[in-house]
Amino acid sequence: MPHSVTLITTIAVSLGLALLMGLLANRLKLPVLVGYLTAGVIIGTHTPGFVADMELSAQLAEIGVILLMFGVGLHFSLEDLLAVRRIALPGAIVQIAVATALGTAVAMAWGWGSGASIVFGVALSTASTVVLLRALEQRQLLKSVNGSIAVGWLIVEDLAMVLVLVLMPPLADWLGTGGIDSAVADPDASGLMATLLITFGKVSLFVALMLIVGKRVFPWLLWHVASTNSNELFILSVIAVAIGIAYGSATLFGVSFALGAFFAGMVMRESALSHRAAQDSLPLRDAFSVLFFVSVGMLFDPNVLIEQPLRVLSTLAIIIIGKSVAAFLLVLAFRYPLNTALTVSASLAQIGEFSFIILALGVSLGLMPVEAQSLILAGAFISITLNPLVFKIIEPAQAWIRSRSSLARVLERVDDPLAELPMTVASSYVTNHVVVVGYGRVGGRIGEALAEQRVPLVVAEQNRETVEGLRKRGIHAVAGDAADPAVLIQAHIARAAMLVIAVPDTLRARRMIETARILNPSIQIIVRTHNDEEAALLRKESGGEVFVGEHELALSMLRHVLNSVAPAK
Numbered sequence: 345m346p347h348s349v350t351l352i353t354t355i356a357v358s359l360g361l362a363l364l365m366g367l368l369a370n371r372l373k374l375p376v377l378v379g380y381l382t383a384g385v386i387i388g389t390h391t392p393g394f395v396a397d398m399e400l401s402a403q404l405a406e407i408g409v410i411l412l413m414f415g416v417g418l419h420f421s422l423e424d425l426l427a428v429r430r431i432a433l434p435g436a437i438v439q440i441a442v443a444t445a446l447g448t449a450v451a452m453a454w455g456w457g458s459g460a461s462i463v464f465g466v467a468l469s470t471a472s473t474v475v476l477l478r479a480l481e482q483r484q485l486l487k488s489v490n491g492s493i494a495v496g497w498l499i500v501e502d503l504a505m506v507l508v509l510v511l512m513p514p515l516a517d518w519l520g521t522g523g524i525d526s527a528v529a530d531p532d533a534s535g536l537m538a539t540l541l542i543t544f545g546k547v548s549l550f551v552a553l554m555l556i557v558g559k560r561v562f563p564w565l566l567w568h569v570a571s572t573n574s575n576e577l578f579i580l581s582v583i584a585v586a587i588g589i590a591y592g593s594a595t596l597f598g599v600s601f602a603l604g605a606f607f608a609g610m611v612m613r614e615s616a617l618s619h620r621a622a623q624d625s626l627p628l629r630d631a632f633s634v635l636f637f638v639s640v641g642m643l644f645d646p647n648v649l650i651e652q653p654l655r656v657l658s659t660l661a662i663i664i665i666g667k668s669v670a671a672f673l674l675v676l677a678f679r680y681p682l683n684t685a686l687t688v689s690a691s692l693a694q695i696g697e698f699s700f701i702i703l704a705l706g707v708s709l710g711l712m713p714v715e716a717q718s719l720i721l722a723g724a725f726i727s728i729t730l731n732p733l734v735f736k737i738i739e740p741a742q743a744w745i746r747s748r749s750s751l752a753r754v755l756e757r758v759d760d761p762l763a764e765l766p767m768t769v770a771s772s773y774v775t776n777h778v779v780v781v782g783y784g785r786v787g788g789r790i791g792e793a794l795a796e797q798r799v800p801l802v803v804a805e806q807n808r809e810t811v812e813g814l815r816k817r818g819i820h821a822v823a824g825d826a827a828d829p830a831v832l833i834q835a836h837i838a839r840a841a842m843l844v845i846a847v848p849d850t851l852r853a854r855r856m857i858e859t860a861r862i863l864n865p866s867i868q869i870i871v872r873t874h875n876d877e878e879a880a881l882l883r884k885e886s887g888g889e890v891f892v893g894e895h896e897l898a899l900s901m902l903r904h905v906l907n908s909v910a911p912a913k
Contacts, residue, residue, distance in 0.1 A: 358638045384641020401639040408636025410605040411629040414586040417609020432496035442670040443469035459519030463706040472696020489806040490687040505698040514539040516709040550597040554607045563615030648718035659723040681825035694727040762823035774836035781826040787846030802835040827852040829859045838863040845871045
C-alpha cells in the first residue's frame with residue numbers, strides 16, 4: 345500500500361490476540377489480565393513469528409496508562425479511605441516498606457546496584473487494583489468490611505506509588521544509572537535538594553491549580569457539554585480532559601502523564617456527572633488498558649524461567665509470601681479477626697499495573713537492567729494466575745490456623761477492650777435484646793431504627809472504627825467476626841430474643857446460625873443473602889426469615905424486625 349499501516353497492524357493484532365488469549369484465560373478460570381499479558385509475549389521480540397512495533401506499542405501504552413490512571417482518580421474515594429484509615433494507612437505503609445526492603449536486599453545479593461535494587465523492591469510492593477476489585481466482586485466481598493479494608497489498603501498503596509512517580513525522575517541521578525553496577529554515583533547533596541525542591545514546587549503548583557481551578561472548571565464543563573444532550577460530545581469532553589491534562593501537566597510542569605491523569609480523574613469526580621463520565625468512558629479506557637498490558641507483555645523474556653528459575657522463585661516468594669505474611673501480622677496486630685487478616689493477605693499476593701508503570705519509568709530513566717523487567721513480569725504473570733487459588737484457601741487456612749495456633753487466637757482477642765462488652769452494661773439490657781451482625785448499609789439502617797425505638801441491641805461488627813463510634817454514641821457493640829462463637833457469646837446471644845445477620849456471606853451466616861441455635865434454641869433469626877438459592881438453604885437452616893437484595897431488603901428487614909420486637913419494648 346502507498347502509506348504505512350504499521351499503527352493499524354499493531355492495534356489490530358494486539359486487540360485481536362488479546363481477545364483470543366483473554367477468552368482462553370477466562371475459560372481456564374484465570375484473570376483475563378493473564379491473557380492480555382500472554383498476547384504481548386506472543387507478539388514480542390522474545391518469541392518467534394510476528395513482532396509488533398515496539399515504539400508504537402510504547403506510545404499506545406502511554407495512552408493506556410493515562411486512561412487507566414484517569415479511571416483510578418475517578419474512583420478514588422477519600423471517604424472509603426477515611427473509614428478504614430486506622431488500619432489501612434499504617435498497614436499499607438509498613439507493608440510497602442517491608443516488601444521494598446525484601447526486594448532491595450535480594451536484588452543487592454544478586455549484585456545489582458542500589459538504584460536498581462530499590463526500584464525493584466518498590467515495584468514488588470504494590471498490588472494490582474484491577475485484579476483485587478475483580479477478585480472481591482467475584483466473591484461478593486467488595487462491600488464487606490474485609491473488602492473495604494483491602495480496597496482502602498490499595499488506595500494508600502496507589503497514593504504511595506503516585507509519590508514514587510514524582511520522586512523517581514529527580515532522584516534518578518542519585519540512585520545511579522545503569523542499575524547493575526555495584527557503585528552508585530556520589531551525588532552533590534545541595535544539587536539533589538535543589539532538584540527535589542524544584543520538582544515539588546512544580547508538582548505543588550500543578551496540584552494547586554487542579555484543586556482550585558480545575559475543581560471548578562471541569563465539572564462546569566461537563567454540565568455545559570451534558571446540556572447539549574449529545575452523548576458523543578460528552579464522551580469526547582471526558583477523554584479530551586483526561587489526555588489534555590496529562591499532556592499539559594507533562595509539558596508545562598514536568599509531571600508524569602500518569603500523575604496528571606490521576607488528578608484529572610480526581611477533579612472530575614467532584615462533578616455530579618462523574619458516574620456517567622466513568623461509565624461512558626469505560627469502553628475506551630478498557631480498550632487502551634488492554635493495549636497497555638499487551639505492550640508490557642512484549643517486554644517479557646520467557647527464557648528467564650529457564651535461565652534464572654531461582655531468581656523467579658525469589659521474586660514470587662516476596663510477592664506471595666513476604667507481602668502477605670507482613671500484611672497478615674499487621675492486621676492481627678491491629679486486633680482485627682483472622683478472616684480479615686487472611687482476606688487482606690490474599691488481596692496483596694500479586695502485582696499489576698502500578699508495578700508495570702514503575703518498571704517502565706525505571707527503564708526509561710536507565711535504572712533497571714533488562715533482567716529486572718523479565719523478573720517483575722514473571723512475578724506478575726504467575727502471581728496473578730495463582731491469586732484465585734490463594735483466595736480459595738482462605739477458609740481452610742482459617743480453620744487450620746485456629747485449630748493449631750493459640751497465638752492467632754490470642755492476637756485476635758487478648759486484652760482487647762472492644763472484643764467484649766464493658767462491665768458497666770446492665771444484665772437487664774442484654775436480656776431479650778436484638779443482636780445485629782454487620783453495621784453497613786443494611787445493618788446500619790436497622791440498628792439506627794432500633795436505637796430510635798429504644799429497643800435494646802448489641803452490634804457485632806468487624807470494623808473497629810465503627811465499633812468505637814457506636815460506643816461513643818451509647819450503642820453497645822463488640823468487635824470481631826461473628827462467625828467466631830466467642831464474638832456471639834460476648835454479644836450475649838444466649839439471652840437474646842433475635843439475631844439479625846445483615847452481612848451477605850452465606851458461609852459465615854451458617855456458622856452464626858449454628859452457634860446461635862446451640863446457645864439459644866428458641867432465638868428468632870433474620871438473615872440477609874444475595875440470591876434465592878442461598879436464601880432457600882439459609883431458610884431451612886435458620887428456621888427464620890431470609891431476605892434477598894440490599895435497599896428494598898433493608899426496609900423489609902427493618903419492618904419485620906420492628907414488628908417482631910414491638911412486644912418487647
